[in-house]
Amino acid sequence: MPDSWTFAVARDDLGRTTLAETSTPALVDGEALLRVDRVGLTANNVTYAVLGESMRYWQFFPGEPRGLGPEWGLPPLWGFAEVVESTVAGVDKGQRVYGYLPPAGHLVVRPDRVDSTGFRDATEHRADLPSPYNAYRSVTGDAAYRADQEDLLILFRPLFFTSFMLADQVADNGFYRADQLILSSASSKTAYAAAFELHGRGPGIVGLTSPGNVAFTESLGCYDTVLTYDAVEDLGTKSSVYLDLSGAPDTRAALRARLGDHLVRDIAVGLTNRIPNADAAGEVFFAPVQMRKRRQDWGRDGLDERFAEAWKRFAAVAGQWLDVRAGAGPEDLRRAWLEVLDGRTPPRVGQVVQL
Template sequence: MPTKTYIHVVKKAAIAEHASLEVDLSILPTPGKGQVRVRSALFSITYNNLTYARMGSILKWWDAFPVPESLPAPYGDRSKYGIAPCWGWSEVLESKIDGIDVGMLLFGYLPLSGLPVDLQLVAGDAEGHMVDVSEQRKTLMPIYNRYIIRDPDMRLSELSPERVEDMGREAVYRPVWECGYLLNKFNLSDPFVHPAGHQGPPDQPWGKAQGDLSSAVLIILSAGGRTARSFLDGLVHNRDQKTGPLALLAITSTAIEAVVKSARFPMKVISYKAIPEPESMIWVAEHRPAKVVVVDFGGRSNSQADLAEALKRHLPTTDAFTVGVGNEPKADTLEETIAKLRRASVLPNRVQMNTGPIRDAMVEKMGAEAYFPMVNREWTSFVERGNMEDLRILWEERVEGESGIEGAWETICKGELPSDAAFVYKL
């Protein structure tokens, strides 16, 4: 058994500053009653991880996996340093819970680190689901405290290379896919759940008047990202044509030909530079929409302001509503991120989407035993339609150094990860 491992830490106030440190496993306490000790075994790193780091102080994501205070200065200061989270599979190393055995794999929220962590788990509301109820994680939304045992007999060391690759792709895509799925299925379709979940802020109403696409033209900013492509797949394949949209204007810097070919409604794809040009808004107006719905998956630079001005100039009497989903994938400080969100609010009637509360609202409405099997079926259909076939996985197996988590973090902070690629780690 190894006696040492590496931990990757990130400076909260400046997330491009990070380090990998060797630590002795003896710093870990003995797992207590009701706990399992797990290690991050198979997980992904994409630009999405930057969001967790940028907004970690506000949305409490840093609380999930605090740094050990025994780390050498300054890295043991929890007010200044944290362990960035990710999604994927953890492997059980020790268990003090009946029914959870050593070697089992749990899908959920994990630390980008080689240091094992202890989870305080209780049975959840659906078969195979467990919930972390530890004190430090009570500040997190429920979506981040849910762990799923997909198959109690599955062991990572016994899986075929093909199965491991499928699981790696799922670690990359599934969390952002659920966001796109919920947006199409429940925010922009009956029952028109508020994008913030439940009722949302009182000054940001949401219902059929805002979310119904049957008489709307839909405009998507950053239409080529994985969350947007997941949403577009549902829009094309998982929606009654009578529910709209009348047409779709996709603004992107990457190719999305497959969606264009399969769309059952008029669709136009333009670059960011083309937003101020009148032809695009003339095309929107030709469809005579009762309203325009904008979904902003993280438009680049000044695209929100350009689009707001174009709508105001060419469709001044048409109602418009905006759902904010993502941010531009950069290693910004919290202050820079907040400033960008404020600039993005120039888009009309903007509300911010949050996947976790929407899931919570639908679990409450449908029941967990209905919701999660439904989502599993839809995920399988998404995969079978070949949506992940063009994903290029960059496989790595260590924490430290250029080829480790350390190097991957440097790559995404510099914006150098190609749009068709994702890092997947099998530690």
């Protein structure tokens, strides 16, 4: 009998969805069962689906073992889960973990490298996928965790990790000797978290956004200048780095026309309007690459400590910039997915679903 559920989207039409009754498999030795508890939905999750094939995001949680055909994909989510059954020492029933989760009631994992900070999922089909997505952090061993900040962690932590590593790469390269850093989708969480990290450290920070988001973006206080997309002529001719989080071809073309040789770097960071931007950009930023460099430079503990310190600074102010919209159950998960997919979630709103 079905005892769980799975939410999936059509790979070729992300607005077509299904909620399927599924069964939780019996564990074998070396496995643990997680109950997915509380998750968030942001434009980041849409990015995973848009790039599901090219960046292998569909492979993390394949639908076929859940009885879903190959036309369906499970967009990965970030959030908290609880261990409800375990055959692995050190992974205990009732343990609460943060990590990469399917839009489903349960997830079977094969914990490896178990220690006080959590574990990694060594399930075979995830072995050659980017390792940061396979880590599950125990709340009792996580320097960044506070119980009263769970929703902030759900909505911001994966984005802030990207933002933190992006800012670190820019600083690590001497800000590319630029006089200004230009961020598109400036009202998005990933953009303004990066701006928060970069503000006051060197070059001026310019945010590009739509007219309706100017007031919100200015209120954040982490941009020196906020411009609408049709006002790029006001950028002047300073040497500039473009950190593109929107993927909008018209914006890139306008910036190149305005800045010419003064555009010293054009870096694709992600996308929020479902237009892949990697091919048109000069280069692509991928957070795990900079993370691997810093693990070599600082060690795992050193990176964790720096991230936790940066997160605490950010979390102290980010709560003022966010209104959490909380849903409950799979149907609200579907509703939240469609709202975020269609761009109907205001920048100040964060979608969280209790499952």
